[in-house]
Amino acid sequence: MRAVLEFQLPEEQEEFERAARANVYHWALIDLSSFLRSQVKYADLPKEQMAVYEAIRAEFYQVLNNHNIGDVP
Numbered sequence: 001m002r003a004v005l006e007f008q009l010p011e012e013q014e015e016f017e018r019a020a021r022a023n024v025y026h027w028a029l030i031d032l033s034s035f036l037r038s039q040v041k042y043a044d045l046p047k048e049q050m051a052v053y054e055a056i057r058a059e060f061y062q063v064l065n066n067h068n069i070g071d072v073p
Contacts, residue, residue: 005019029069032060033060036053036056036057037057039053040053040054040057
């Protein structure tokens with residue numbers, strides 16, 4: 001199986017660059033997910049701060065879900 005993406009350059013330069021860097025964006029989301037998880041699971045934070053991290057983490061996953069990105073490990 002083979003998939004090919006085609007772009008009309010230079011008109012679609014921005015779209016091309018976004019597609020070409022998708023792997024970088026993927027790893028950035030994984031890093032953010034890991035950071036939020038570690039703060040919620042392991043950080044010794046006051047309850048107020050923990051609640052903020054939990055809310056941010058929940059919103060992060062809701063945004064991913066809204067964009068049909070799926071789970072990030």
